[in-house]
Each structure stands twice: as structure tokens, then as C-alpha cells.
Amino acid sequence: MAVSKQASCPFDHNGIDYAKNWPEINSDLRRLDGLGWSEAHGGFWIAARYDDVSTIARDGTHFSQERGSENGKPTLGAFIPTTPVGLVPIETDPPVQSEIRRRLNPAFTIKVAMRWKPAIRRIADTMIDRIIEKGSADLVKDVTKPIPAIVNFQSLGIPLEGWEEAIDSPGVLTYADPASPEFAAALAAVERTKQNIIRAVQERHARPRADLLTVISQLNIDGRPIDQELVVNLVQALVSGGNGTTTGLMSHSLHWLGNHPEDRARLAAGPELIPGAVEEFLRYFSPVQTMARHAVEPTCIAGTTVSRGQRVLMNWAAANRDAEVFPDPDRVIIDRKRNRHLAFGIGSHHCIGFNVARVMAQTTIEAVLARMPDYIVDNEHTVYMAQIPVVNGVRSLPATFTPGPSIGASIPREDEYPQLPQSVLDAIAAGTGGDDASESIDLSESEIAAR
Numbered sequence: 001m002a003v004s005k006q007a008s009c010p011f012d013h014n015g016i017d018y019a020k021n022w023p024e025i026n027s028d029l030r031r032l033d034g035l036g037w038s039e040a041h042g043g044f045w046i047a048a049r050y051d052d053v054s055t056i057a058r059d060g061t062h063f064s065q066e067r068g069s070e071n072g073k074p075t076l077g078a079f080i081p082t083t084p085v086g087l088v089p090i091e092t093d094p095p096v097q098s099e100i101r102r103r104l105n106p107a108f109t110i111k112v113a114m115r116w117k118p119a120i121r122r123i124a125d126t127m128i129d130r131i132i133e134k135g136s137a138d139l140v141k142d143v144t145k146p147i148p149a150i151v152n153f154q155s156l157g158i159p160l161e162g163w164e165e166a167i168d169s170p171g172v173l174t175y176a177d178p179a180s181p182e183f184a185a186a187l188a189a190v191e192r193t194k195q196n197i198i199r200a201v202q203e204r205h206a207r208p209r210a211d212l213l214t215v216i217s218q219l220n221i222d223g224r225p226i227d228q229e230l231v232v233n234l235v236q237a238l239v240s241g242g243n244g245t246t247t248g249l250m251s252h253s254l255h256w257l258g259n260h261p262e263d264r265a266r267l268a269a270g271p272e273l274i275p276g277a278v279e280e281f282l283r284y285f286s287p288v289q290t291m292a293r294h295a296v297e298p299t300c301i302a303g304t305t306v307s308r309g310q311r312v313l314m315n316w317a318a319a320n321r322d323a324e325v326f327p328d329p330d331r332v333i334i335d336r337k338r339n340r341h342l343a344f345g346i347g348s349h350h351c352i353g354f355n356v357a358r359v360m361a362q363t364t365i366e367a368v369l370a371r372m373p374d375y376i377v378d379n380e381h382t383v384y385m386a387q388i389p390v391v392n393g394v395r396s397l398p399a400t401f402t403p404g405p406s407i408g409a410s411i412p413r414e415d416e417y418p419q420l421p422q423s424v425l426d427a428i429a430a431g432t433g434g435d436d437a438s439e440s441i442d443l444s445e446s447e448i449a450a451r
């Protein structure tokens with residue numbers, strides 16, 4: 001008879017201690033016999049080994065990430081603790097999730113992402129122009145935060161106004177105490193963003209364009225036009241999923257390179273090494289640390305029985321440092337071979353924005369290394385996020401560098417951004433994007449994985 005293995009541990013991924021010591025805590029979790037069990041947030045299992053995390057993420061039969069409700073309050077979903085605002089499609093199961101992915105995948109291919117590369121470089125150059133003559137900057141505030149915001153807002157087709165609160169507030173809801181003023185302010189900001197999105201959607205209904213927002217507002221789910229609540233939650237997921245994560249990746253990468261000038265010089269001299277290095281930064285820092293599922297049927301993972309309704313935290317960050325899969329996992333090896341990290345997840349919910357996130361990170365690092373290759377980070381005044389239950393980022397990254405000339409770059413005008421090509425709009429209309437995330441993992445990813 002199978003004996004259910006469980007190891008109770010004082011683990012809270014939302015704790016200050018986890019934010020400070022996550023690599024060590026995750027290493028202890030990987031050594032547990034079976035899954036770990038935490039009493040925090042109503043109790044949940046923890047999967048930390050690569051095999052266990054990827055098995056759960058791929059298993060849509062036994063596990064769900066759909067939100068529920070109890071006494072009018074939201075429960076379950078993809079985050080522990082449950083957040084007040086639901087994100088789509090992250091917190092939905094098929095058929096809603098698969099239908100949305102089938103329609104939207106064509107808009108997120110590497111080909112579409114690469115069409116944005118010149119605009120991303122221009123935005124990066126504009127941000128660098130604003131600081132280059134001064135010789136000092138906060139690389140988060142001045143570079144890594146605005147770039148994904150401008151790219152994501154422009155590619156969706158929503159006004160840039162209010163971008164800072166739109167990207168910060170959903171993250172606050174994942175970690176702040178629900179009774180705190182910080183939480184209330186974030187909730188109010190999410191509501192304001194919602195109103196901005198609703199206005200933009202209404203405008204698209206009146207005047208359709210070749211942009212993502214028009215596509216989303218015209219989606220059909222289960223044969224019926226998508227309802228407004230779903231549109232807003234989907235756009236909010238793209239905004240919050242695409243910004244803090246990419247900012248976190250780029251900030252950690254620049255911080256690490258600032259402290260490892262030999263590797264930085266290698267990348268500056270050989271920019272073709274940057275894509276591989278970005279994969280290694282994704283693995284090493286895991287900008288998204290965890291996501292959750294709950295069992296819809298009892299199931300056994302690593303000898304532990306997960307009962308129906310119990311929640312499981314998938315610790316991507318722990319899986320990404322599993323020595324069974326990654327030799328020398330606690331070391332950054334910028335040209336690591338076969339880097340099959342789980343930083344973008346795996347299975348049907350695999351990140352939809354992975355191509356554009358990679359292009360943004362690669363292009364921004366290229367621009368920084370080309371124009372300010374000798375930057376020195378101020379480690380003493382670098383501020384990391386104090387809580388990292390989901391997004392692992394850096395709040396402030398002060399740096400100094402040799403001043404250089406402005407090149408007169410400017411943020412592209414609205415009509416200078418690439419539009420979605422007709423072939424993509426046709427694929428979206430026909431729903432031929434495939435409902436399996438592996439179909440969205442195109443050549444670039446296979447190539448990178450094979451290195």
C-alpha cells in the first residue's frame with residue numbers, strides 16, 4: 001500500500017524571510033521526502049523539484065487553477081493567497097482558457113515579437129538618452145520599468161496615461177495585507193485601470209483597428225461574444241503579467257552583470273551571446289517565483305496524496321535550481337547548454353508573452369551594454385522587493401557610468417508601431433492558433449533549449 005509522504009515546514013513564500021533567503025529555503029524544500037506542507041494561508045502543498053513542478057503544471061486532468069467563491073469571497077485560483085481580482089486566462093480552465101489561447105497565440109509568435117524589436121530599441125535608446133549625459137541613474141526607474149510598460153501598452157493599444165499604477169497595483173494585491181492602506185490604494189488603482197480599459201474597449205467597438213485590443217474585444221468564447229468582465233480581466237492579465245515580470249528579469253540581469261564585469265564584457269563584445277544569457281537569468285532569478293493549482297481529483301505526486309480541493313504551490317524558482325536537471329545550479333553560466341528552465345511555466349498555461357519578454361530583455365541589455373558598458377551598480381543602495389510571493393524584482397538600482405552623448409532618439413509615435421499583419425488577424429479570426437501551448441513554443445525556444 002502506498003504510504004503518503006508529507007513534510008510539514010514553516011514555509012511562507014509571502015514572508016520577508018523568503019524574499020531574503022529564497023535560494024536556501026528552496027534548496028531545503030527540494031530535499032524533502034514527498035511534497036512539503038505549509039499551514040500558511042489556509043494550508044497548501046509545496047512542489048519544489050523540477051519533475052514534480054512540471055508534472056503538476058502539465059496535468060490539467062487532476063489540477064485546476066480556476067477561481068471559486070465562498071460566502072461571496074473569491075477562493076482558489078492561480079495565486080496563494082487568492083487575490084481579489086481574477087486574471088484571465090491564468091485563472092481559468094478549458095474551454096475558456098483553451099479558446100482564448102487558440103485565438104490569441106498567433107498575436108504572440110516570435111515573428112510578431114521580432115517586428116517590435118526596432119521600436120523596443122528606439123524606446124530603450126530614448127530612455128538611455130535621458131540619463132546618458134548625467135552619468136548616473138536608477139536603472140529600474142529610468143530604464144527597466146518604463147520599457148515593458150510602453151511596449152505592452154502600445155502593443156495592446158491602451159493609453160499610456162496611468163501606466164505606473166496600472167502595472168504596480170496588481171502586484172501589491174499579491175503580497176500586501178488586505179487590511180492595509182497600501183492594499184486599499186492598490187485596489188482603487190486597479191479599478192481606475194479597469195475604467196481606462198473599458199473606455200478603450202468601447203472605442204475599439206466604435207472604431208476597430210489592427211491591434212490586440214480590437215482582437216480581444218471581438219473574441220468569441222463558446223460561440224458567444226466575450227463579455228466585458230472577461231475582456232477587462234484578460235487585458236489586466238496582459239498588463240500585470242507582462243510588466244513587473246519583464247522589469248524584474250531585466251533589473252536582476254543588469255544588477256548581476258554590473259557585479260560581474262568579465263561576463264558583461266563578453267556580452268558587450270559578442271551580443272550574439274545575449275539571448276543565451278537571458279535564458280540563464282530567467283532560470284537563475286525566476287522573475288515569477290510561484291503559481292498555484294488545486295486538485296480536482298485526489299492524486300499522488302512524489303508519494304504524497306493531494307486530496308480533492310487541496311492547493312499546491314508550484315515553486316518555479318526551486319525547480320529552476322534543481323541539480324538533477326541543471327548542473328551547478330547555483331552558478332550563473334551565461335552560455336549554459338540545454339537550459340530547459342521553467343521560468344515561463346510549462347503545459348497549457350505556458351506564458352503567452354514569452355517571445356516578446358525575451359525580445360524586450362535581449363534588446364534592452366544590448367542597448368545598455370552598447371551605450372553605457374562600464375556602469376557601476378551601487379550595491380549598498382540597491383533595493384530588492386521585500387516580498388516576492390509571485391514576482392521577484394528589484395525596486396531601485398542606482399548606478400553610475402561614464403557620461404556619453406545623446407543620440408536624439410524619441411519614443412515612436414502611435415502610428416510608427418508595427419500593426420498586426422493581416423495573416424495574423426486572419427489566423428485569429430479562424431482560431432487556428434492551436435489550443436496547446438507547445439504550438440506557441442516556436443523555433444526560437446527549441447533552438448535555445450537545444451543549445
Ligand code: HEM
Nearest residue numbers: 089090241242245246249288291344345349351352353357
Ligand atoms: C520575464 C517575463 C515573464 C515571465 C517570467 C512570465 C512568467 C509566466 C509564467 C510562469 C506563467 C505560467 C502561469 C501558470 O502556469 O499558471 C505565465 C503565464 C502568462 N503570462 Fe507570462 N511571464 C513573463 C512575461 C509576460 C508578458 C510580456 C506577457 C504579456 C504580454 C505575459 C502574459 C502572460 C499571460 C496572459 C499568462 C497566462 C497564460 C495562460 O494562462 O494560458 N507574460 N507567465
